[in-house]
Amino acid sequence: MANKIPRVPVREQDPALRATNFEEVCHGYDLREAMLEASRCLRCKNPRCVAACPVGIAIPDFIAALHAGDLRTAAETIARDSSLPSICGRVCPQETQCEGSCVLGIKGEPVAIGKLERFVGDWKLEQDTAVDAAPRNGRRVAVVGSGPAGLACASDLAKMGYEVKIFEALHKVGGVLVYGIPEFRLPKERIVAREIEEVKKLGVEIETDVIVGRTLTVDSLLDEEGYDAVFIGSGAGLPRFMGIPGENLNGVVSANEFLTRANLMHAYDAEYDTPIYVGSRVVVVGGGNVAMDAVRTARRLGAEATIVYRRSEKELPARAEEVHHAREEGIEFRLLTNPVEVLGDERGWVRGLRCVEMELGEPDASGRRSPVEKPGSEFDIACDVAIMALGTSPNPLIASTTAGLDTTRRGCIAADELGATSREGVFAGGDAVTGAATVILAMGAGRTAARAIDEYVRAKAAKSAE
Amino acid sequence: MFTILEKRSLAEGIWLMKINAPRVAHAALPGQFVIVRATERGERIPLTIADFDAAEGSVTIVTQAIGVSTRKLCALEAGDALVDFAGPLGRPSEFVSLPLDELRRRRYLFIGGGVGTAPVYPQVKWLHDRGVEVDVIIGAKTRDMLIYTDEMRAVASHLHIATDDGSEGFKGLVTALLDELVARGARYDECVAIGPMVMMKFVALATRKHALKTTVSLNALMVDGTGMCGACRVTVGGKTRFTCVEGPEFDGHEVDFDEAMRRQGMYRSEEQRRAAIEAERAAGHVCRIGLDK
Numbered sequence: 001m002a003n004k005i006p007r008v009p010v011r012e013q014d015p016a017l018r019a020t021n022f023e024e025v026c027h028g029y030d031l032r033e034a035m036l037e038a039s040r041c042l043r044c045k046n047p048r049c050v051a052a053c054p055v056g057i058a059i060p061d062f063i064a065a066l067h068a069g070d071l072r073t074a075a076e077t078i079a080r081d082s083s084l085p086s087i088c089g090r091v092c093p094q095e096t097q098c099e100g101s102c103v104l105g106i107k108g109e110p111v112a113i114g115k116l117e118r119f120v121g122d123w124k125l126e127q128d129t130a131v132d133a134a135p136r137n138g139r140r141v142a143v144v145g146s147g148p149a150g151l152a153c154a155s156d157l158a159k160m161g162y163e164v165k166i167f168e169a170l171h172k173v174g175g176v177l178v179y180g181i182p183e184f185r186l187p188k189e190r191i192v193a194r195e196i197e198e199v200k201k202l203g204v205e206i207e208t209d210v211i212v213g214r215t216l217t218v219d220s221l222l223d224e225e226g227y228d229a230v231f232i233g234s235g236a237g238l239p240r241f242m243g244i245p246g247e248n249l250n251g252v253v254s255a256n257e258f259l260t261r262a263n264l265m266h267a268y269d270a271e272y273d274t275p276i277y278v279g280s281r282v283v284v285v286g287g288g289n290v291a292m293d294a295v296r297t298a299r300r301l302g303a304e305a306t307i308v309y310r311r312s313e314k315e316l317p318a319r320a321e322e323v324h325h326a327r328e329e330g331i332e333f334r335l336l337t338n339p340v341e342v343l344g345d346e347r348g349w350v351r352g353l354r355c356v357e358m359e360l361g362e363p364d365a366s367g368r369r370s371p372v373e374k375p376g377s378e379f380d381i382a383c384d385v386a387i388m389a390l391g392t393s394p395n396p397l398i399a400s401t402t403a404g405l406d407t408t409r410r411g412c413i414a415a416d417e418l419g420a421t422s423r424e425g426v427f428a429g430g431d432a433v434t435g436a437a438t439v440i441l442a443m444g445a446g447r448t449a450a451r452a453i454d455e456y457v458r459a460k461a462a463k464s465a466e
Numbered sequence: 467m468f469t470i471l472e473k474r475s476l477a478e479g480i481w482l483m484k485i486n487a488p489r490v491a492h493a494a495l496p497g498q499f500v501i502v503r504a505t506e507r508g509e510r511i512p513l514t515i516a517d518f519d520a521a522e523g524s525v526t527i528v529t530q531a532i533g534v535s536t537r538k539l540c541a542l543e544a545g546d547a548l549v550d551f552a553g554p555l556g557r558p559s560e561f562v563s564l565p566l567d568e569l570r571r572r573r574y575l576f577i578g579g580g581v582g583t584a585p586v587y588p589q590v591k592w593l594h595d596r597g598v599e600v601d602v603i604i605g606a607k608t609r610d611m612l613i614y615t616d617e618m619r620a621v622a623s624h625l626h627i628a629t630d631d632g633s634e635g636f637k638g639l640v641t642a643l644l645d646e647l648v649a650r651g652a653r654y655d656e657c658v659a660i661g662p663m664v665m666m667k668f669v670a671l672a673t674r675k676h677a678l679k680t681t682v683s684l685n686a687l688m689v690d691g692t693g694m695c696g697a698c699r700v701t702v703g704g705k706t707r708f709t710c711v712e713g714p715e716f717d718g719h720e721v722d723f724d725e726a727m728r729r730q731g732m733y734r735s736e737e738q739r740r741a742a743i744e745a746e747r748a749a750g751h752v753c754r755i756g757l758d759k
């Protein structure tokens with residue numbers, strides 16, 4: 001029986017070696033391995049994996065095509081629901097989505113759906129897909145932000161015939177894919193840049209160095225520049241801090257700053273001018289993907305690196321694979337530990353974190369057990385850099401400069417399930433609407449909004465034709 | 467592309483560049499800044515806007531070549547282009563949103579120190595154009611380092627100059643000149659000081675003595691300049707603020723200058739290390755002692 005074959009192991013860089021370089025950790029499957037792994041899929045009648053995929057990719061179908069060696073059909077099958085397979089295959093939390101519901105996982109190991117998706121996505125990037133830009137329909141849409149939400153929205157609209165322009169605040173295109181997620185997890189030139197090329201091939205224009213809300217506004221895009229609609233995919237980029245004493249000491253940085261220096265500005269490469277400071281002992285506070293990326297980057301820059309997280313292993317919100325890889329690379333985990341103060345030396349530099357031990361209390365309303373402090377458990381951890389990875393929230397800039405654009409209590413842009421906001425002609429999706437979430441959700445929201453924008457623009461055109 | 471339309475030297479190591487950046491020029495207001503990158507592998511450098519002309523589509527920046535990145539920027543010539551020029555960033559000066567009749571009743575004193583004199587200019591010009599009386603103090607180490615004196619004279623009601631060595635105008639620091647003006651009976655409703663962090667610190671101390679409301683423009687370290695990283699955080703009135711989105715102008719009497727100065731130096735040793743590599747390279751040396759590791 002097919003499911004007797006064990007999950008095909010994926011080749012990875014040796015942990016000791018990769019802890020010293022920024023090359024991709026996982027080499028991925030080759031065709032033979034991918035086809036073998038594809039043979040494990042049971043092709044369930046009621047595939048639970050599809051239901052668990054945020055965008056409902058027809059997983060058994062693409063795997064069947066892959067098993068038959070028909071890569072083109074596999075790629076087309078995925079493309080119906082996802083426009084970024086080589087990225088999502090690398091960064092989706094598969095263990096809580098598709099793979100987490102795979103029937104094979106009940107007794108053994110689930111099908112490596114993420115690795116298969118990545119294989120198909122990478123294959124597709126290798127092909128010289130000559131895309132025929134759709135005939136232009138004479139309508140224009142402005143997209144704010146070039147993360148997965150903006151890219152997905154722009155490419156779908158371009159395929160429908162819209163003239164689309166993306167406005168990006170930073171000097172580089174890609175959002176979190178370029179400034180946040182490190183090279184060793186998501187190669188920038190080989191994968192991200194090529195996905196962006198695909199979007200450009202569709203005729204999408206991109207203007208960088210434009211901060212919507214400052215350089216121009218949503219209103220000026222609609223009223224002065226003549227766009228028929230605007231999509232806001234500005235992400236959730238504002239870093240949170242703990243608000244504990246000593247947080248402004250030298251050597252205390254947000255994970256966003258640390259990762260932006262390393263990824264966007266290439267500070268780890270002496271050929272680039274932006275400095276980064278790692279010291280010799282780094283503590284990262286937090287347990288999500290951002291924390292794992294920061295701690296593993298610090299390790300690669302030569303520091304002894306430790307994670308401090310206030311809940312237990314089970315609650316770590318990071319992808320399971322990242323936690324596993326971090327451990328292999330020698331990252332120390334201090335779980336059930338919470339900082340209460342950053343300690344400084346006489347020069348105003350951090351010298352350590354004062355922490356308390358935590359234990360998990362009763363489950364709260366959301367069912368999560370909230371950590372409570374153990375009395376009298378204070379202790380210090382020495383470090384010369386402390387990185388705060390406590391989550392992010394949406395930048396209020398656009399909402400505060402766009403009249404009539406409602407936000408939620410959490411500072412997110414209020415939008416319905418199709419992406420329509422309180423302002424006519426203005427749509428939004430991705431982290432800007434949900435708060436920090438995932439690449440696949442952002443991509444899905446961008447695509448949904450593209451359909452809603454198309455409907456809106458057509459309806460408006462029909463009305464004015466009456 | 468952000469082409470350099472004009473470049474000229476204002477003083478030893480201080481360059482003025484007029485950049486073609488229509489979108490920024492159109493949106494800019496006094497008090498705001500831009501983030502520029504001179505070259506493909508360069509840093510994002512925050513610079514306070516020194517002038518802007520919406521009709522011409524140009525924005526003027528003034529830079530002192532002091533670090534690796536500012537030296538690279540200043541090495542570019544007219545006709546070359548900067549790879550990036552993003553802005554205008556930060557909040558405009560508070561006075562921009564005051565009603566004109568109220569503004570005209572107020573008297574402003576601006577203090578510019580060193581290259582900080584350049585960003586004072588668009589503010590004074592903006593007020594002058596609206597009929598507001600403005601006095602200005604410009605400070606520099608010595609006469610040769612004074613910048614923007616002629617431009618400023620054209621828009622200021624009174625222009626006072628202070629040099630540390632007395633080679634022009636008042637001999638001494640801008641704070642001493644400020645004390646003297648006040649002693650002679652000058653009265654102001656607000657002081658705006660832009661210059662080196664130490665200067666702003668001491669101006670704020672001096673104006674506190676005179677109970678004179680003081681605004682300072684903080685040149686904190688920045689990366690993105692859009693609120694994304696927190697590199698630019700400062701403590702104002704006991705609260706942490708992000709200079710790039712909540713500033714760059716703050717109430718000078720509330721700013722924790724000692725912390726701000728300490729934070730400005732955070733990457734100093736790292737920058738020196740990179741500068742050393744750069745110098746080695748320029749000299750054609752191959753680094754053997756592992757400096758570039």
Ligand SMILES: Cc1cc2nc3c(=O)[nH]c(=O)nc-3n(C[C@H](O)[C@H](O)[C@H](O)COP(=O)(O)OP(=O)(O)OC[C@H]3O[C@@H](n4cnc5c(N)ncnc54)[C@H](O)[C@@H]3O)c2cc1C
Binds near residue numbers: 091147148180431
């Ligand atoms: C370090 C890190 C690791 C992560 N790891 C994972 C992972 O493994 N798996 C996963 O699924 N998700 C991960 N995430 C989350 C994921 O990256 C985000 O959910 C996703 O990128 C959101 O996409 P988005 O398009 O909504 O926004 P973003 O990717 O944040 O893009 C928003 C873009 O808009 C631009 N912008 C913002 N404001 C303006 C403005 N005013 N004008 C013009 N442009 C503007 C920004 O510069 C940015 O380029 C990670 C996030 C981080 C930070």
Ligand code: FES
Binds near residue numbers: 688690710
């Ligand atoms: S410069 Fe990054 S938040 Fe201000």
